[in-house]
Amino acid sequence: MVPLNWYLMLSAVVFMIGVFGFLTRRNIIIMFMSIELMLNAVNISLVAFSHYLQDMRGQILVIFIITVAAAEAAIGLAIIIALFRNKDTVHVDEMNEMKG
């Protein structure tokens, strides 16, 4: 039996990988993948708590989150493709038109 702490640590580690990936990489696709990592880190902790509390509601919620995430990923990728077609780059440093 794997204790709850381990799952939570895994979740935290995966989440922090996502955060650092998002903050340090400049390729927008990698950043997008980092976001997905953070999302799934949260999913891990949800499932872990669900198992620990013997309550199926957490897992049901996770299924919903994954469904929504899939839709969100499709939209996100579509935006990235549109961006790439316009700017010929996926490098975020070159996308600073909103600078004040």
Add this chain to the structure above:
Amino acid sequence: MSNYLLIPFLPLAAFLINILFGRKYLKENSHWVSILAVAGSWIVTVATLFDVLAGRVINEDLYSWIVSGEFKVSVGFLIDQLTAVMLIVVTTCSTLIHIYSVGYMHGDKGYYRFFAYLSLFTFCMLMLVMANNFLQLYFGWEGVGLCSYFLIGYYFDKKSASDAGKKAFIVNRFGDFGFGLGIIMIFLTFGTIYYEPVFSQAKGFASQTINFLGYDVHLMTLIALLLFCGSIGKSAQMPLHVWLPDAMEGPTPVSALIHAATMVTAGVFLVARCSPIFSLSETALMIVALTGAITSLFAATIGLVQNDIKRIIAYSTISQLGYMFLAAGVGAYTAGMFHLYTHAFFKALLFLCAGSVMHAMSGELDLQKMGGLKKYMPVTYWTMLFASLSIAGVPGFAGFFSKDEILWLAYSGSSPVGKFVWVIGTVVAFLTAFYSFRLIFLTFHGKFRGTHEQEHHLHESPKAMTIPLVILCIGAVASGWVGIPHLLGGGAHFTEFLKPVLGHPEAHGTHAEEWMVMAISIIAGFSGIGLAALFYLVKTDIPVMLTQKFNAAYKILWNKYYVDELYSFIIVRPAIWTAKNILIGITDARIIEAVVNGVPKGIGEFSRILRKVQTGLLQHYAAIMALGVLIIVAMMLLR
């Protein structure tokens, strides 16, 4: 009985229809809407008059207008004998002048606008006279002032007309300021601004005094004089008379309706309406009488030498209004109202005749360029002659009865200044007859003095104009017959009719004295006419000789006692100087502009610093967000 509501609201409906649809759809047919509306009001007014004659007085609220704590006002209507007289005057004159305007304004590009404003004016005037509280009176009061401004400046592309409109409006501000304060004083004193409770309680405050600017002032005197301020402005009395002669820039029907028959008499109506307050203060009454007497003398002397046909009649109006105040000031409110009522007919008629003359003379106003018009325009001549006979106080005509009653009551009343104002009134009667007939003789008799082209163009006015002239002429002759005094075997019905509202002063005099006063005023009138005939028909070189001999006096009269120049010197120019140098130069340029420009400049500077944060780089935002989350978590852990 509630159909009396149609009286003010029919003209309002006509105004709305004309102002909304006149420009595009009604155009040349606008007059139908307005005429039908005022004629409708007139019919309802006559029906209402019969109700009032039968003794039914209406005093009811239509709907709550303002309710704020103690302060309650409704749109309400009071129709008593006094209101009924005013209603008849207003709707009759308004209807006839609307019809006259069809001929006079024919082909004008603002045709629909003219009728819209005329209807709006009628509505406001009716609201003024039908009010049952001071605030609605004030509403009507300001409404007629506004319409007067619109209509004086009707030819707004003409500089002098738009200036005259502004002058009328601004001069009236002075008076209305006092009037407004008077209403506030009434509310503070009585706790209500409805006529009925105010007038019934007024006696209880008769001896109360109030500290005003450090002096103990009789409360009723203060209220009466503040209200009288409004009257001075609206009825063009000294020292606020300067706007009325300039108001002649407006179209002539406007001069007839607003600046002769109705609006300018609102001041007299106000004094009569507030007679329970005025009667409690001898000082206030004395000031009213003296203001009226001095104004009437002052305006009549100016009228002697002017050459502009409309301005002469305007000064005559000021003078006659002074007469009405003179009457009110000696306590003879009924006589004042009687003169108001007869004056409305003959003065409106004089103006409309002047308009008819102008029409024939292609807009010429100078008396010196007219002459001999009698044979070209007989209807205008005869109607104007009758109006002048009436104003001159020739026995049998309307003006005679009202003027005689005023003079008799001034002579015999208990007012301390009664005898003095009687003398002035008699002198003014003489002057009035003189300048009225000077106008008639110079316009209609003798040889034509204008250009050949004008002479060729001379013609009688169209039917739409002459018919109202004839109807008004009947009024100018016969309207006085309802008030024939007991002395001449009449019933003095007019006085009896108004007695329940205005009371009647006691005359302390014998029949012999009454005959004497009447004889003197008749002599004054006839000698005025005779002198005018001598000067302008028989020996036409006398006026020229007189002007040369008394050149200084003539100059003063010709320049209207330099009142305009005086005001320009002590009020207008300092005001403009202050505006230019202090308000524009210092307040506006240095203070307001500094704030107005400084605030956005400061905000701009600050935002220039602040917007450096907005780098446009996605990861900066994400880092800040992560940092924020860390801080919140840290705070929760360390708590």
